[in-house]
Amino acid sequence: MLDLVSAIVLCILAQPSAEQTPIVGLYRLFELAIVNNKPYANRFTDVDLTVTYTAPSGKKVDFWGFFDGDGRGGGDAASGNVWKLRFMPDELGRWTYAYNWTDGTPGAAGSFVCVKDGAGKGILRPYKDNPHWFAYNGTEPVWLKSYYETGHGSIAQDIDWIVENVYKRLIDRGYNHLQVNWLLSLCCFNQYYLDGPQPQTLDLTLYKDGTPSTSMRLDVWHMMERHLRFLNDHDVAVHMFLGFDGAKNQGPAWARLDRRQQEFYVKYVVSRLSPFANLGCWNFVWEVEGNRQDHELAWARLIRKYDVFGHMITYEDECPRDNFYHLPEYDLAAVENHLIAGPNKQIDRLHWKDPWTHHMAVIASFVGKPVFMSEGNALWRRYWHERTGATQDDLRRAAWACATGGASFCWNGHLKEYELYAWGPTGLPFGQDHPYADSARYVDILADVMTNKVQFYRMRPSDELLSRHDPMRVWALAEEGRQYLVFAGHGEPFAISLAKGNFVDNCWIDSRTGSQMPIRPISVKEDRQVRRFLPPSRSTDWVLVLVAEEIAGGRTGTTLQSDPEAAYTQTILERAERIVDMLGLDDLQKAMQVRDAIADQYRSLRDIHDTRDALIKSAKANGADSEIKAIEQMAKAMQERLHVRYIQQLSAILNQEQVDRVKDGMTYNLVQVTYQAYLRMLPNLTDRQRARIMASLVEAREQAMDAGSAEEKHAIFNRYKGIINNYLSAEGYNLKQASEALRSGSRSGSQ
Template identity: 60%
Template sequence: MNPRSAAPVCTRWLALLIALAPLAAAAQPHAVGLHRVFEKPLDNDKAYANKFTDVALRCTYTAPSGRAVDFAGFFDGDGRGGGDATTGSVWKLRFLPDELGEWSYKWSWSDGTPGGEGRFDCVAEGAGKGVLRAYGENPRWFAYNGTEPVWIKSYYETGHGSIAQPFDWITANVYQPLIDRGYNHLQVNWLMSLCCFGQYYLDGPEPSTQDLALYQDGRVESTMNLDVWRRMERHLGWLNDRNVGVHMFLGFEGRKNDGPKWDNLSDDAKDFYVRYSVARLAPYANLAGWNFVWEDPGDTESRELGWARLVQKHDVFDHLRTYEDEMPRDNEYQRPEYNFAAIENHHIAAPQNPLDLPYRKTPWTHHQACLIGYVPGKPVYMSEGNALWRRYWAERTGATQDDLRRAAWGCATAGASFCWNGHAKEYELAVRGPEGIPFYGDENPYTASAGYIDVLSDVMNQRVDFHRMRPDDSLLSGHDPFRVWCLAEPGKQYLVFATAGEPFQLTLAPGDYPSRVWVDAKTGETTAAPEGDEVPMPALTDDDDKPAEGASRRRFTPPGADTDWVLILRAG
């Protein structure tokens, strides 16, 4: 070839390759981390009277294993928080991949608008923890995907209107300090956003708006506030990237907080509301979990039970879903619509509220509520404990920080998780100072409580295999049952919490327990524990449970009465 004629040919080939490069890049599958959010925006500029309801976006995802999953897309206005029922042309597909490898997907429109298809790679790099569920081997506890146990360290973050404050300020001053202290779970009021928008962090920048209701009362199909969805998802997504679970406290029902009322929606509107919410939120693995609202009976078909049935129907990822029960003695958690329990300790000591009130701060009611709230296979989360919340309950019950610490241990020794709160006021929030979040130094008195929770978390994560243990107060004797509780894996490990150094006797399975330690529940300091003095086993009747052959009963006296003590015994 003539060298002079080769140059134009090479130039033409180079130009062709440059032209084809975008097509080649488009053909390459998008990479998404395992258990992270896959998202694809789609444009549909057809005119609809109501873009939320007049057309449905459907998609089938096919996993590397060949498993097919149908999951709907949703209308999102202009894709940036703008638009409404008649304006905007952006729809979105979102999905939560749970298998490594190449996924394919096909979408279609219910009105015959041409659909399409695509693929993406699900990769290990940047993988998330997955969906929080009951631990398959011991479902008193939670586990990622039901297989990786996790001790829930949860705080009640109460800023309804904080999603309108500068995002970077909230992440730096609220979320990051919690993460730095090991918190992996938050109970929040901004998901879903229905009320109380004047409650934001007053020592932070002013919010850009207080127009934060998701929709106008009774008109959910036509008045969705897409800017509010964008704000909620930005917070949820940031926490998802850091594997922090988020439990919605106020949930879908605004009637108790002067927000939009569930009862004002038709059956079709309720189905749309849940279906739309699931399409937007369920692809976030850290949704942990769905909640209708606080304090409902659990069996109301027109409210919490019907709502839970809709969530169960539409959420193909099977996130946690519940209702919050203030009367756990009469709970409805055996129903298949609920897959975990969110409880309070209000009505434990007596069925009538005036008799219960003096007992609401007692740690024993927290322990007992967690025990009776458990339905086999469905872990318990104390969403609202009267001694665990400084905000709202402390001033009503007179609960002290000692009560808070003991209530937390009462939940843990009942095989349950819990959240707590150190904010000072019911209707005003701050980040720093005596009124703020107790992670900024000694000026906030509840910094001490934050330390108590750290001690508890360290014990559960470092000193025992919590996920193998179950509550077993029947192993205790010679004690005040309102003050001493036991968590055990008989023959392997025992944990006993003793309020203010209360002595107790513990029945042990045969074997040696060379690892013995007392832990100060206030400071975390440890003291070697003796074997305990052996005491005679009591005479048993035919109706009594017989201990294992060779079992022994031993008496333990904590090192002192000026603090609470935790005894840990481990075999081998």
């Protein structure tokens, strides 16, 4: 199915006829096989195949072909007669090409037509308008949903099996980016899918140490390219993790190549791979310094020299607090999260699983170029979780730590290095019963938020807008005045400085479940306003999203949830927060404690009332009216116990004045409203009479706090108003006359 030959236009030193003109999709792969039967001693180096491509616009691109043995994976430096041209067209229309041999062997010319049908996405580059992020061709932003696929030796397994059991499952889940170990194939070949077919071979080293120009393995190249070709056809970008230097994994070492071998190695790799648009970037290798002139810098300059398509270049920095990504040789930062918490690994390793070290690592790595968290220790179940004790909660938080740091990341949920499976509890984490299925869902939720709830590509890390928060748990991403996203780990409260705007599509998102709790519109009329936010609970990590009306597209976050219980939770939290707002608490931890206490009280009262009402209904239906009074007394006793505990809970957090204000908030401030009405109606009340009125209203408030509805609360106050009125009448006041006098504007009505 994926035989390379089927994709090749075979040309034997002749120009194709017009009817044979190949059709190639935009950003797809043009490939031409050319036979040259000259008996070169070393077909890799004795002759070069050069080609000039001319675009429909007239732009000319000089590039190289490469020797490919028999064109099917056979052959070596001394055998084979097939060379190939590869190219990725980036303009629609007819392209022409002319190739030549450096030894004077006659060349030829031809053409192909680039069409929109079947077009690819293009090459990943830094987004021109906001280089925190990636974009196809630098202009079309893309959220990288990236998985670390670790099957080194899987390139020698049946490609159709790998497609069905690995790649398609990732693609079906929305992954558009893979970090892989098989590009380039330099080590660790025993890591293949044990539940798949046996590999053709485990001898997969790309070349013999020190001699790529004489020992390049064409069969291994064809194995790698079958995988890369399939992924390219499905617009899945590939990040080479192990890269060019096998020395880190006991493979062929860059340091053992002389300058001539280095140049051949890079030029040959580039001529084969750079026409694949899905080559996410060139990576030297993992965990290197970044500033070694004879290693990664010399390599990067060679890549820049030969890659006419301009794929990004990087190295992976284990300790990115001090990095070299500012150098012009590099286009992005690929990082790990070490030496963030401490100056040496003995101290620092205690924090490798901590999400905040991931956040700080990506923040420290940004030098105007995109950051990719290539090896976040909390993000890798394979290798790092067993070494650090990281959990799936750490993984979820680390993912958000990277995203709010303005960075992309990869993760994995399979286990083991040398016991790799596609299926089962240690395999890819997409089965319903897989132990890391939760993590896969967490990443789905994050990707959905970033692509559907906000325009992530317009946003930047904005922790400086936060205050009154825990910086180890709360991080912000924002496009000021238009959209804000705050991750609040463990439900931590925070305040954020908002720029002027009318935010209408607002919600809390549970990062564990994806459930959303709408927030009513927020209007900021002044240039800047600090608003405090209390996440709905401490039981999960919450994400706050605020989106201004100009980019909301008609969406609004004000609709109550369809699930009755969720809608009730939203209602009582909003009600409780309005009460907390009246207290003006500077301590957000205390504010959240009070909010939660009030909301819990509402819920507990609801449960008592619902139980009481259900029992009474049942008693009436069964003709057991005599039981109703006992049911009501039981409910009242439960309310009284709950009331005492609630006041004790509030009193442990607040002073008496603040507790009274909470009580007023729960009863619509009816104590003061009613009291002031009496004072206006009867301005000559004595201190003793005023005190008696206030005492009655306070007693009413204690009962009304436990009532189940606004009507019941008002009914309780109305009952106590009757008691007060009787008292005032006994004191000689004519309340009817006083009321009429108040309406008419007269101040009379006293005794």
